[in-house]
Amino acid sequence: xxxxxQEFDAxxxxxxxxxxxxxxxxxxxxxxTLGMDSLELVDFIVSIEDxxxxxxxxxxxxxxxxxxxxxVWDMITGLRxxxxxxxxxxxxxxxxxxxxx
Amino acid sequence: MTENAGTRGWxxxxxxxxxxxxxxxxxxxxxxxxxxxxQTLEADRYWISPQLMTCHGTxxxxxxxxxxxxxxxxxxxxxxxxxxxxxxxELIGAVADRIYTSRYPMLSEFFHDFIAEENVHAWFFAxxxxxxxxxxxxxxxxxxxxxxxxxxxxxxxxxxRILIAEELCDFFNTTMADDDRLPQICRDINRxxxxxxxxxIAFGRQIMRALRDExxxxxxxxxxxxxxxxxxxYIGVCLRTFYNREIYADAGLxxxxxxxxxxxxxxxxxxxxxxxxxxxxxxxxxxxVLSDDDVRW
Numbered sequence: 001x002x003x004x005x006q007e008f009d010a011x012x013x014x015x016x017x018x019x020x021x022x023x024x025x026x027x028x029x030x031x032x033t034l035g036m037d038s039l040e041l042v043d044f045i046v047s048i049e050d051x052x053x054x055x056x057x058x059x060x061x062x063x064x065x066x067x068x069x070x071x072v073w074d075m076i077t078g079l080r081x082x083x084x085x086x087x088x089x090x091x092x093x094x095x096x097x098x099x100x101x
Numbered sequence: 102m103t104e105n106a107g108t109r110g111w112x113x114x115x116x117x118x119x120x121x122x123x124x125x126x127x128x129x130x131x132x133x134x135x136x137x138x139x140q141t142l143e144a145d146r147y148w149i150s151p152q153l154m155t156c157h158g159t160x161x162x163x164x165x166x167x168x169x170x171x172x173x174x175x176x177x178x179x180x181x182x183x184x185x186x187x188x189x190x191e192l193i194g195a196v197a198d199r200i201y202t203s204r205y206p207m208l209s210e211f212f213h214d215f216i217a218e219e220n221v222h223a224w225f226f227a228x229x230x231x232x233x234x235x236x237x238x239x240x241x242x243x244x245x246x247x248x249x250x251x252x253x254x255x256x257x258x259x260x261x262r263i264l265i266a267e268e269l270c271d272f273f274n275t276t277m278a279d280d281d282r283l284p285q286i287c288r289d290i291n292r293x294x295x296x297x298x299x300x301x302i303a304f305g306r307q308i309m310r311a312l313r314d315e316x317x318x319x320x321x322x323x324x325x326x327x328x329x330x331x332x333x334x335y336i337g338v339c340l341r342t343f344y345n346r347e348i349y350a351d352a353g354l355x356x357x358x359x360x361x362x363x364x365x366x367x368x369x370x371x372x373x374x375x376x377x378x379x380x381x382x383x384x385x386x387x388x389x390v391l392s393d394d395d396v397r398w
Contacts, residue, residue, distance in 0.1 A: 058239035
């Protein structure tokens, strides 16, 4: 059993197709062999973002990072270390919005 | 399924594709001059129709001030056009993979027109995003490939995805093309895109019928059901993609992650999803590709 929190384990189980609910997850198994196809991966990414409360930078959305549960967890650990919280961009090209309320 | 029915389907497809190519060449326009791009867009107007916004019809919408709604509409317009850019990148690649192949020799002329039109669509969507939003929102995607690996099953999944994406976007385009609450450039982009996409959707529906016949003939009904389940899930993924925590953060809304997770399961939004995708789901059910339980709303 790899050392990751229950929260991540629950997300993994929600998006993988395991033989039964309590089946052990091999940390080194390919996500595809755990039943996660490209569509499920989209929802998996969003679930991780909700867990972390941040957006995963596009440069980390790579096949290498999303190869196995362990590589995903390594990516999350690295992200948590840098903690790139969502910041408003403030880049809209428009005049100021009048506050009607 | 008889051999004749399958052959007639492909003959019909070729005829439709040739007609659509002819129309496409008659209606070709210079994308670099067709739009009048203002320096800035009015901040006190919606940039996307409010009824198409991801909060609409929920308690969250009721809690937003008019100022917040307007600001969110600006980022959601950039988000919607960003989605279009990424969908077009994917579909241009899929169609380019099939041009001048032995499987679709009679469709290569149409594929040229299709790719040419999609290329200009990507340009005007991206130009809007970069000019007024300062960026294109990135996709939440690692690998755009499909699960169906071989031949006809792969093709019906790929062309099914393209058709679904085009029809969902077209629902937005037709709504916004005539919405005089939006700046002129927003209406124009949606109108021009809708006019071109009508041809692509006509083609998409025709090729789905032909591929459906081919799947049933060569693989039987169970693989078709498998494709239906896959495309049903794809519809759900497409609809959920509109809920983007980065957009809520950019619009200055507090706790964007909570907003996203609440909205995506809000009963009011499920109703909206059924409206946006209703026409597409009805078509895929009529053709026998999709069944009632396939879509995860």
